[in-house]
Amino acid sequence: MTELYDVAAIGNAIVDVIAPAAEEFLGAEGLSKGAMMLIDEARGVDLYSRMAPGVETSGGSAGNTVAGVASFGGRAAYLGKVAKDQLGDVFAHDMRAQGVRFDVTPLAAGPATARCLINVTPDGQRTMCTYLGASTELTADDVDPAIIEASKIVYLEGYLFDPHEARRAFAKAAGLARANGRKIALTLSDAFVVERHRGALMEFIDTQVDIVFANEAEVCALFETPDFDAAVSALAARTAMAAVTRSEKGSVIAAGEARHEIWAAAVDKVVDTTGAGDQYAAGFLYGLAHDRSLPVCGQLGALAAAEVISHYGPRPQVSLKDLAASRGL
Amino acid sequence: MTELYDVAAIGNAIVDVIAPAAEEFLGAEGLSKGAMMLIDEARGVDLYSRMAPGVETSGGSAGNTVAGVASFGGRAAYLGKVAKDQLGDVFAHDMRAQGVRFDVTPLAAGPATARCLINVTPDGQRTMCTYLGASTELTADDVDPAIIEASKIVYLEGYLFDPHEARRAFAKAAGLARANGRKIALTLSDAFVVERHRGALMEFIDTQVDIVFANEAEVCALFETPDFDAAVSALAARTAMAAVTRSEKGSVIAAGEARHEIWAAAVDKVVDTTGAGDQYAAGFLYGLAHDRSLPVCGQLGALAAAEVISHYGPRPQVSLKDLAASRGL
Numbered sequence: 001m002t003e004l005y006d007v008a009a010i011g012n013a014i015v016d017v018i019a020p021a022a023e024e025f026l027g028a029e030g031l032s033k034g035a036m037m038l039i040d041e042a043r044g045v046d047l048y049s050r051m052a053p054g055v056e057t058s059g060g061s062a063g064n065t066v067a068g069v070a071s072f073g074g075r076a077a078y079l080g081k082v083a084k085d086q087l088g089d090v091f092a093h094d095m096r097a098q099g100v101r102f103d104v105t106p107l108a109a110g111p112a113t114a115r116c117l118i119n120v121t122p123d124g125q126r127t128m129c130t131y132l133g134a135s136t137e138l139t140a141d142d143v144d145p146a147i148i149e150a151s152k153i154v155y156l157e158g159y160l161f162d163p164h165e166a167r168r169a170f171a172k173a174a175g176l177a178r179a180n181g182r183k184i185a186l187t188l189s190d191a192f193v194v195e196r197h198r199g200a201l202m203e204f205i206d207t208q209v210d211i212v213f214a215n216e217a218e219v220c221a222l223f224e225t226p227d228f229d230a231a232v233s234a235l236a237a238r239t240a241m242a243a244v245t246r247s248e249k250g251s252v253i254a255a256g257e258a259r260h261e262i263w264a265a266a267v268d269k270v271v272d273t274t275g276a277g278d279q280y281a282a283g284f285l286y287g288l289a290h291d292r293s294l295p296v297c298g299q300l301g302a303l304a305a306a307e308v309i310s311h312y313g314p315r316p317q318v319s320l321k322d323l324a325a326s327r328g329l
Numbered sequence: 330m331t332e333l334y335d336v337a338a339i340g341n342a343i344v345d346v347i348a349p350a351a352e353e354f355l356g357a358e359g360l361s362k363g364a365m366m367l368i369d370e371a372r373g374v375d376l377y378s379r380m381a382p383g384v385e386t387s388g389g390s391a392g393n394t395v396a397g398v399a400s401f402g403g404r405a406a407y408l409g410k411v412a413k414d415q416l417g418d419v420f421a422h423d424m425r426a427q428g429v430r431f432d433v434t435p436l437a438a439g440p441a442t443a444r445c446l447i448n449v450t451p452d453g454q455r456t457m458c459t460y461l462g463a464s465t466e467l468t469a470d471d472v473d474p475a476i477i478e479a480s481k482i483v484y485l486e487g488y489l490f491d492p493h494e495a496r497r498a499f500a501k502a503a504g505l506a507r508a509n510g511r512k513i514a515l516t517l518s519d520a521f522v523v524e525r526h527r528g529a530l531m532e533f534i535d536t537q538v539d540i541v542f543a544n545e546a547e548v549c550a551l552f553e554t555p556d557f558d559a560a561v562s563a564l565a566a567r568t569a570m571a572a573v574t575r576s577e578k579g580s581v582i583a584a585g586e587a588r589h590e591i592w593a594a595a596v597d598k599v600v601d602t603t604g605a606g607d608q609y610a611a612g613f614l615y616g617l618a619h620d621r622s623l624p625v626c627g628q629l630g631a632l633a634a635a636e637v638i639s640h641y642g643p644r645p646q647v648s649l650k651d652l653a654a655s656r657g658l
Contacts, residue, residue, distance in 0.1 A: 017419075019426075020646070053396070053423040055642060056385040067382070086415040086441070090346075094382040097348075112415070313384060317349070317641075 005101070006074040006289035008151035010143070010170050011062025012135040012159050013080030013104075014114040015087040018126075018274065018312050019054035021119035026127055031119065034217075036128040036190045038162060039117075044131040047117055056087070057313045058094035059116055060135070061189060062157045064275045064314045068282025068304050070099045071320040074289060077101040077147045079169070083134035087113040094315075104142045107134040124270035124309060136163035140172040148176040152289045153211070155281070158189030158218075161197040174208045183288075185211035187281060188218035195221055205238050211288070212242045213281045219244050232259075243298065245280050247273075250302065253294050262298035265306035275314025279304035283320070300329055334430070335403040335618035337480035339472070339499050340391025341464040341488050342409030342433075343443040344416040347455075347603065347641050348383035350448035355456055360448065363546075365457040365519045367491060368446075373460040376446055385416070386642045387423035388445055389464070390518060391486045393604045393643045397611025397633050399428045400649040403618060406430040406476045408498070412463035416442040423644075433471045436463045453599035453638060465492035469501040477505040481618045482540070484610070487518030487547075490526040503537045512617075514540035516610060517547035524550055531567075540570045540617070542610045548573050561588075572627065574609050576602075579631065582623050591627030594635035604643025608633035612649070629658055 026033050029047060039047065058067075066076035078095055082088030084106040091113060095102035114135035119127045148154055154177040160166040177184050186201075186209045188194055194201060201222065205212060212235060214222070219231040219242075228246075235242045236254035245251045253260040283300030292300070304320050311317055355362050358376060368376065387396075395405035407424055411417030413435040420442060424431035443464035448456045477483055483506040489495040506513050515530075515538045517523050523530060530551065534541060541564060543551070548560040548571075557575075564571045565583035574580045582589040612629030621629070633649050640646055 048422060051422075051426060053387065053426045053644065056419060058382065090385060093377060093380075097380060097382045311640075312646075315382065 002150060003152050004075065004150035005077045005147065005152070007066055007069045007153045007155050007285050008077040008079065008147050009062035009066045009155040010079045010160065010173055011060050011157045012114060012132060012163070012166070013063060013082045013091055014060035014116045014130065014135060015091055016057050016059035016116045016118050016274065016314060017048065017054045018057065018118045018120060018272065019052040021052060021121055023121050025119060026121065031127045031129065033121070033127050034125050035192050036130060037192070039129045039131050041131055041133070044115060044117060044129070047129055051117060051119065055312060056090070057315065058091045059314045061159060061187065061278050062155055063095065064278035065155060065282045065285065066100050067095070067098045067315045068279045068320060069286050071316045072282065072286040072300070072324065073321040074286045077151065079104055079138070079143060079147070081107055081135050081138040081142065083107045083111065083113045085113055087115065088134070101147070104138070107137050110134060110137060118274055120272045120274070120312070124273050126272060126274040132163060136165065138163070138169050139165050140168045143169050143172045145176050148173050148182070149180045151182060153183045153185050153285055155185045155285060158187055158193045158197070158201060161193060161200055178208065183210045184208050185213065185285065187213040187277065188222060191217040191221040194218050198222060210240045212239045213277065214242065215245045215277055243284050243301070245277055251280065251298055253298050255294060260295050260298060262295065262302055265302040267306045267310050270309050272312045273309050275308045276305045278314060279308040279316065296329060300324060303327060303329065331479060332481050333404065333479035334406045334476065334481065336395055336398045336482045336484050336614050337406040337408065337476050338391035338395045338484040339408045339489065339502055340389050340486045341443060341461060341492070342392060342411045342420055343389035343445045343459065343464060344420055345386050345388035345445045345447050345603065345643060346377065346383045347386065347447045347449060347601065348381040350381060350450055352450050354448060355450065360456045360458065362450070362456050363454050364521050365459060366521070368458045368460055370460055370462070373444060373446060373458070376458055380446060380448065384641060385419070386644065387420045388643045390488055390516065390607050391484055392424065393607035394484060394611045394614065395429050396424070396427045396644045397608045397649060398615050400645045401611065401615040401629070401653065402650040403615045406480065408433055408467070408472060408476070410436055410464050410467040410471065412436045412440065412442045414442055416444065417463070430476070433467070436466050439463060439466060447603055449601045449603070449641070453602050455601060455603040461492060465494065467492070467498050468494050469497045472498050472501045474505050477502050477511070478509045480511060482512045482514050482614055484514045484614060487516055487522045487526070487530060490522060490529055507537065512539045513537050514542065514614065516542040516606065517551060520546040520550040523547050527551060534567050538568050540572070541568045542572050542606065544574045544606055572613050572630070574606055580609065580627055582627050584623060589624050589627060591624065591631055594631045596635045596639050599638050601641045602638050604637045605634045607643060608637040608645065625658060629653060632656060632658065
């Protein structure tokens, strides 16, 4: 089978609503800073009514990542479910306009397109409340075998462990990928997701996953230890490759016994950290699909993460291909 | 009647879709750079399909201005029509979250909330295509006399000369304002609007308007002359006060024989000029409502314009009140 795509991603298709917020707002609303919480529609309406004026932009972790892969010049496809509504149209437009293949049929009746209410504090940290809406209606039937079989890497969100049907969808995708000798990559997504689904995530990593992305909090949550190095080693023992991000301290890539420490790329001012991990994964996966060395993969990830945290919104606002070229990567 | 509001604005209630575009894109699409063109829904769908990934943000010229007035700490109300749909909800949220009174009943059936497709070229210039949708359904019945009578200044968009019913709405507002001794301000909005409605605009200015906002192209279009100074003098002869913006050359305030030249405020990098004129008007009107001198009104306008062109989107992303305080204004 011809490799048509560098990366095919499956994720919760979400439109972000991003607004600035004071630290006190998080406390008053009972929000856990830096985390992602699931909310129902009523809570979403209620919380939104107290948020500041915002901007709306296509999001969703894996959606952000494939948008980044495409911005690097890579070939990417996306599988996720929006509703047939205005925000669903926006999501589909943004995917296709970025050059990402996206042709999952939108949900004609039922819940609205998923929304993530993101409160950004003055330090740039984002705190997310997600109403999953139509994104939970993604089913195994939406996973087109032709796309999975033609993709070098299949990328999955840990967030997908929350909606029940999505687990069947990505089990199907993982099976197809495995059968066709494709790589499977997974991001742990969020420390609370790890807490909710530790056993299932661990089993999935042990049996199916080639590449794991995580941040410091997530890898420590997975192995229930505060010892970062021990957690990375534990993860490296269970998967072929792990890339663990540490905000301004850069990232660590572990492959077997080997360790590569990657510096964070410089940023003038951190405006909004939404999408930092997603864009790190984009650079890393693009590099991997194009046979770059692991340190270069990490540097591409660091570069993309630095771009995205310098402005509001989880997707690149410049061509990452041009940006990488300007840095000699 | 107690003055509850500094400014009540009537405008086309629009959600902006802002995306970067190459210069060549404008030519290929037959778009006139820097102008606002009206399009129908079909053309909107067609053009959107070829635009880059974007962000969605509440817009509309007068809506942007009252958002700016509120950001300065002023009291403001807005009259405009959205549909009962997702983008209408976003528009209403953003108004109220900024502290602007907005309680016009959304349109339950009929066209969708108005959208303005904005292509931003690398020089920061914006070119706008507007599908007026539900905004054209604003009627005189939507103009609450209690709001108009309680506002120091009633602010109207030249854009309102396009939809037929809106002219009745603002004729009602102007009559109420006049009867209660309130000031009436008008922005000419766009040189093409001036071309389409020169006679009606001129008559309205002559008979009703106290304060006119325009940019260089608009004032020259109104008097059909390339001579800027002559155009400003012609305008000053017909209205009590005129504030004419000239991009990086600053602005000129004319009041009778008096002229005040105001410098543009410094900007590190012009990202997106959408909303520059609207925010200039916000600063000017806030100053005027708070009895500041005309040069200070112009400086407040220049400061707000500089803030808004330094990022994507037509409304302030910081507190203009704090910004003004930091500059000693």
